[in-house]
Amino acid sequence: MSxxxxxxxxxxxxxxxxxxxxxxDGDTGTLRVESRRALVALVxxxxxxxxxxxxxxxxxxxxxxxxxxRLADMYLDLVIDAERGVAFIRNAQTQDDDAPQVVRTRSxxxxxxxxLLHLRRELVSAQAGQRVIxxxxxxxxxxxxxxxxxxxxxxxxxxxxKSSWDTMVSLGILQRTPATQAEGRFEISPVLRLVxxxxxxxxxxxxxxxxxxxxxxxxxxxxxxxxAQFDGEADDVEDQS
Numbered sequence: 001m002s003x004x005x006x007x008x009x010x011x012x013x014x015x016x017x018x019x020x021x022x023x024x025d026g027d028t029g030t031l032r033v034e035s036r037r038a039l040v041a042l043v044x045x046x047x048x049x050x051x052x053x054x055x056x057x058x059x060x061x062x063x064x065x066x067x068x069x070r071l072a073d074m075y076l077d078l079v080i081d082a083e084r085g086v087a088f089i090r091n092a093q094t095q096d097d098d099a100p101q102v103v104r105t106r107s108x109x110x111x112x113x114x115x116l117l118h119l120r121r122e123l124v125s126a127q128a129g130q131r132v133i134x135x136x137x138x139x140x141x142x143x144x145x146x147x148x149x150x151x152x153x154x155x156x157x158x159x160x161x162k163s164s165w166d167t168m169v170s171l172g173i174l175q176r177t178p179a180t181q182a183e184g185r186f187e188i189s190p191v192l193r194l195v196x197x198x199x200x201x202x203x204x205x206x207x208x209x210x211x212x213x214x215x216x217x218x219x220x221x222x223x224x225x226x227x228a229q230f231d232g233e234a235d236d237v238e239d240q241s
Contacts, residue, residue, distance in 0.1 A: 023036075030066075031063065031066055031067070031070070032059070032063065034055065034056075034058070034059035034062075035059045035060075035062070035063040035066065035067060037055075037056055037059065038056040038057070038059040038060045038063070038067060039067050039070055039071070041053060041056045042060075042067070042071070042078070042087065042088065042089050043071075043074075043076075043089065045088065045089070045103070046088065046171055046172045046191075047086060047087065047088035047172060047189075047191045047195075048060065048086070048087045048088065049085055049086050049087075049189070049191075050085030050086075051085055052175075057085065057087075060080075060087060061082075064078075064080070071089055072092070074102055075091065075092045075094065075099050075100055075101075075102055076089045076090070076091065076092060076102055076103065077089065077090050077091070077092040077093070079194060081190070081193075081194055084190040084193070084194075085190075086189075086190050086191045086194060088191060088194070088195065089103060090103055091103050108167075109160075109164065111143075111160045111161060111163070111164045112164045112167055112168075114143055114164075115139070115143065115161070115164045115165065115168060116168075116173075116192070116196065117205070118139065118142055118143065119134070119139075119168065119173065119174070119188050119192060120192050120193070120196060120201070122134060122188060123188045123190065123192055123193060124193065131187055132187065132188040133177070133185050133186070133187050133188075134174075134185065134186060134187075134188060135183070135184055135185045135186075136162075136165055136184050136185075136186075137184070139161075139165065140158065140161050140162075140165075143161050144157070144158075144161075169186065172189055172191070173188065173189050173191070173192055174186040174187070174188060174189070175187045175188075175189050
């Protein structure tokens, strides 16, 4: 192949040619295939990690500005913590009150908030860079103290704790690890530090106080929920490439 000036164009490796080729007839996209996949992973949510989705993470790091621009076109803000290897999207805080909310909010029950507080406390109390592994039984034991502030019977209370635990697993906040899965132990995702900032934690603590004083009655009252910005569910399939 020659350029208009007659000079020979640089030869692209086959892999790079494939990365920049149109994916279908009429494809006008300009992102590389790898970067498109990273973009899709972010939109599908709930988040992207360097450890579990290495190929998508590398593409995100290589094309951060372009991917951020594509997301901005959809009223989405890209949040990256390079040190912890975590990235996710959230609805952009625009000056337009009528801006569409692309990322759906998910209702959290009061039991969910209690579990989130406990998990985040375990996460922030760990040393920097330390992975936090936790077991369901020990969490159940910690949360069982809340039943004293309610009229819920033990069996129903345990069922609601399990439901909240399953919710955290589905959202990827609690992640299965090959080494501990058989033992029923999970890793607390570092994304929990990022998703719940000062305002969200304040709201969670208010709910926590209400639960302890018994003003809420049933800690799983469906009318008492906190809106958390999560979309999609965690994928058990890890990208280790």
